Amino acid sequence: MTETDTGGRVAGRARKRRPDGERSRNAILGEAVRLTTIEGIEGLSISGLADAVGMSKSGLFAHFGSKEELQLATFETASVMFAEQVVEPASSSPTGHERLRQLVENYLRWIQGPNPGGCFFASLAAEMDTRPGPVRDRVVQFTIEWLERLETTVRDAQAEGAIDPSQDPAQLAFEVEASLFLANALFVVSRDQTPVERARHAIETRLAAASPTPS
C-alpha cells in the first residue's frame, strides 16, 4: 500500500532481476512518476532522471533501453499506485453507494499526495491528448476505464436501491468525474483545500438528488 511497494505488477521483465535491482527500479520509477507531473512525460529523459536519482546514465540504461520504455514503465508504476491508493481500498466496501463515496474520497486524497503536479493521469492526459502513440493510447484507455468504473459503481448502487433507476449512470459518472477533475486542476495551482471541498460538496449534493427518496 506504500508508494514504493509497486513490485506486484511491474514484474515481467523485473522478475529476472535480483531483489536489489528490483528495489532500485521501483525507486527510480517512483521518482519518474513525480517528475512527470512537473515536467511532463515528454520532458522525462534518461539523463534527467539519472541526475534526480543520483545514478549514472549508463546505470539507468541497464533498467530501461529507451525513452519510450521508460515512459511506459513510468505509466505502469503510476497505474499500480492508483490501483493501490484509490481503487483497491474502495473495493472492500459492501455497497455500491459506499464504494462510490470511497472512490471519490480516495481520489481527492490522491491528488493531494506527494506529486507536485497532482493527479499523474490528468497531467499526462492533457500533455498527450494530441500526440499519437502508445503512451497516449494508454492514458486514453485509463480515462475510459475510470469513467466506466464510476458508471458501474453507480449501476451497483441502483441495483441496491440507493440511486434512483431513472438516473443515467454514464451521465452521473461524468458529473462526479467533472468535479474531481476540476478539483485536481485548481488544487495544483492553489494548493488550497477550497476546490477539494467544492468537489466533495458538489458530489454529495448530486448523489443526494439522485437518491430514490429525496430527503
Next chain:
Amino acid sequence: MTETDTGGRVAGRARKRRPDGERSRNAILGEAVRLTTIEGIEGLSISGLADAVGMSKSGLFAHFGSKEELQLATFETASVMFAEQVVEPASSSPTGHERLRQLVENYLRWIQGPNPGGCFFASLAAEMDTRPGPVRDRVVQFTIEWLERLETTVRDAQAEGAIDPSQDPAQLAFEVEASLFLANALFVVSRDQTPVERARHAIETRLAAASPTPS
C-alpha cells in the same frame, strides 16, 4: 469577430508597424495559438513557428525578440479570441440567467473550434501549472477571472430572482466550470459530441435545481 481579427488588443508594440506587418503578425500568432494546443507553449519555438508559417527565422525575430515574448504575445492573442468568441457575444444578453447560458454555449463552441487541442487555456494551464513564470501567472489569472465571471453572472441571476438566493454563487460557478472543463478534455481525445452533450445536460439540470421555484 473572426479569428484573425485580433488587432484591437495586441496593439502597443504593433501600433508602430505598417498594416502589412500587423496583418502578418496576427496571422503568425493565430498559428502560434493553434500549435500551442498541440505541442504545448514550451514546445513553441521561433524556428518551429517559422516553418509552420513559411517565414524565415530572422523574419520572425523581427516580430518577437525572444521565446518568452512570443509566448506572451500568443497568450494575449488567445485571450482576445476568447473575449471575442466567448465573453463578448454573451454580454448583450439582457439577463444574468441568459448570459450564463450564453457563456456555457459559447464555451462549448469554443472547444470545438479549429484548435486540435481544444481550449487553449485548459491546455496551457495543465502544461504550466508547475512551471513558475509570467506565462503561468497569466494562465492562473485567466482561470481566476473566468471563474469570477461565472460567479458574478450567477449573482446577477440571483438579483433578478432567476436563481435562488440560498445558492452559493462560487459553488455554482465551480460546478458549471467542472462540466465545461471535463467536456473539453474528453472532446479533444474523442472528437465526439457525447461529452459536450453531457456537460450541457449537467449544467441545465443544475441551473433548474437552483431556480427559486423548481418546476
